[in-house]
Amino acid sequence: MIFKNSSIFLLGLLTSKAVFSQEIGVESRNRIMNAKQGTIVELPNFLTENFKHIAYDKIIQPGPQFMISDDPEYIRIPEGIALKESVKPGAVRLYVYNVNGVKEPKKIERKITAIIKNTGNKPLTIKMLKYSSQLPSTDYFFVGKNGLSDYFSSNGKELKDRKVAPGEVIAIDPKLEKHVVKYDELVHGFYEFIIDQPAEIAVLQTSPEKSSAKAYTEIKTAIPSNHKNAGRGLFGVSNYKIFNQNIINTAEGVSQLVLADGKTDPWVVGIEGESGKISKLAGNYGVIYDIDLQWKSTDGKGLALVTWNSRAGDNKWCSGMAASMVTSAGVFKEGVVQLPSDKLITKSEPEVIVIQVFKPKNIGEVETLNLKYSPPGASCLPTPLIFIPVDL
Template structure:
């Protein structure tokens, strides 16, 4: 996964032939292109991102949620057979995010299996049921896996199947991972919410193609030490946030943006890495679900176009693309899950922006509510700003 703190400086620019949006300007032709664009498509906003939009101040509340485990350290598993993560969980709901790559290249590159296993450490039979499920075919196309994985997770309704694990026994959490062939440099990506009724131990294992995860677990005695070089690893104390804008956004005040998962305004969540017992930082807040709410009104008759963009493209080679997925409330387009972008693999750099939704003004000028469900996109550098741009929907038809 890719993350960096936002430390860039944006310069001011004068834009000729533009429509005034108070603190910020957008060219008339660019606003027209936004209104004509299909949802999820890339639109060019020339010079728009030269001016930083106003920050939307928000309150952040931790919501009740599952025990949250992420496996992304080491991201590249260099040892042919090894445990890359091992964490104990208690009865209740669990979220597991697997983000690991077959990194074996010495003495030669070889195919591997990367799988997730849960062992029943209780004294009674464990019952396990999947609440949400997302499992991707291994690939070197990390951006596609990241946005498709979130899309499948958001769309999942889980399963009614209840599996039983005897005391002391272990099973694969995801049978697809057991069957997958992971070639060198390919990513294994799984995102799961499930519920258990006995204490358990979760392990992420790399092994050979013929050995099942539970069998490999029985013979591997050590866990790879954490290197603190990637997004994170361990059991974390936050899995869900509620983000509520403090003020009502008025279109007359110009463009404004939500910034979450930047490590500054929205700090990284903390946890414990089970093998070492030391504090762990989830750099990027990947796998954390943000339920976001914003009230807005239009005192000047304008609507709101919601876009996102790759604000990190200039930082380094790892930030040259961005792809995301989120759930957005109804506007010009219907409510639902949208992959960003959906007309190509990634967005690259400004002036490119991705149109998420267009919200028409209320005829009577009353307040409206926008709701979003967001999670930091795997494989992309953060943050991915959510920018609300006032647009004159009558004049620009």
């Protein structure tokens, strides 16, 4: 069993790497303090991957049954199932990330959609808690950033509760049923919902004219996993809680919180339903990190939070980064912020995105800031969160 129980347990400590602290100059400080939330500023001769790492504890929180469809990412056959999993009554999170990859014998329009089949013996009710549905697009950065932003902002009221008869198949997202997906376009859906009967969840590609219910009854097996993308399956972790081990002090210089790097923060694992084999989610995409960090100012400075595309030099796929997250209040109000908000992407150093600036209430008083983060689809990881002491 993947979901053993709802108890919280400690995964353990993460790491401190080589210490590197650095002061920013007056000009760079002014750029940060004069920037609007989410916008890009340049900090020349400042960025490094060697900033002091914030050591943290990571706790698995109770959460929904979580599955992602990204293996294969590009669906190369006209009709096929990209994900098929059985779920129990309760909460479910589904992340759809698939591309129409049909190009032989020619490029054709397709439909990529997600379905639920009631495998119980009573009517199933599906109640949406979080709903994020994007138009198919070849602009993967735009889709990934807006998909996260819509998910964080959603309260589930975008879709009414629906009933599914025993044995019946319906589309989870009615919008996906209507979209025509051209070659190389990405379909991105991010959902969280509650069901009260056992069910099958599937993501499939078919012709625009055919209903997903009909396609699901006709397609008998899922496309074999190629192990080249993020992954697919039913994963054992959907939510993490993050606590820093040591209080951040503005007097101690710049520090960074690095999540979803696959090293200090390993990839979650689960079971791929069709094969029964262990599956690894490379990127932890769709996993929600609830972050509480304690900090204080013993020198009267504030704490600026920025991020940057630290992987820009890796390869052509890493040339840009776009994300969304939730931050507690500071100079800017609490809530969802797109990163960046003034452009589609941030490219590389010296660019940083200003997320928030926290002001101390009193000198030396310990405070807690809260962030909600999920690794951004289409972007290379990690996307470090940099905390910079700044004069107010």
